[in-house]
């Protein structure tokens with residue numbers, strides 16, 4: 446198996462995903478805030494130990510992963526959340542509108558049934574509320590924007606580092622399904638919000654990392670055109 450751990454910009458890494466851990470995993474990103482580590486999403490659940498090894502390969506201690514931010518409640522993004530919570534006391538953060546399926550282990554709303562698996566009910570440590578919450582890590586700010594559409598509680602996360610704006614936008618392409626609680630009109634507004642961010646780098650969930658700015662814009666606009 447090819448394992449391509451990648452440093453995207455200083456202290457921001459791809460540590461999991463189809464070409465890094467297992468094919469079922471959506472992309473998993475690690476942000477190093479001066480030794481305090483934050484994971485964005487957690488794969489489908491079968492690659493927990495490989496994610497840990499990848500974090501160690503980068504020279505970090507997995508018990509420094511203080512927070513795991515879940516971009517939404519789908520199994521390919523939340524699978525290893527219970528593992529990190531149990532083993533490293535990692536705090537799980539998700540938007541309040543996607544919290545319930547995680548806490549009840551709802552196999553339809555987490556899409557676990559699609560993946561022929563189950564997800565154990567898992568306690569959320571912090572529910573994000575409203576349109577935007579800013580999490581502070583040292584002197585840096587991690588912005589969590591509510592971007593509903595794919596699911597009601599989907600979020601996109603961004604931060605500015607070394608003069609670049611890095612946007613984590615998982616499943617911003619959809620897909621849209623009734624059982625997910627998808628809403629196309631909400632999604633269009635969310636995509637406009639993301640375009641307005643003018644991000645330099647898009648760290649996406651299933652299709653890779655896009656840069657520079659123009660490529661990020663093109664990526665989002667291409668999906669918007671499909672749903673004109």
Ligand SMILES: [Zn+2]
Nearest residue numbers: 517519595616
């Ligand atoms: Zn999804």
Ligand SMILES: [Zn+2]
Nearest residue numbers: 471521616650
């Ligand atoms: Zn996904």
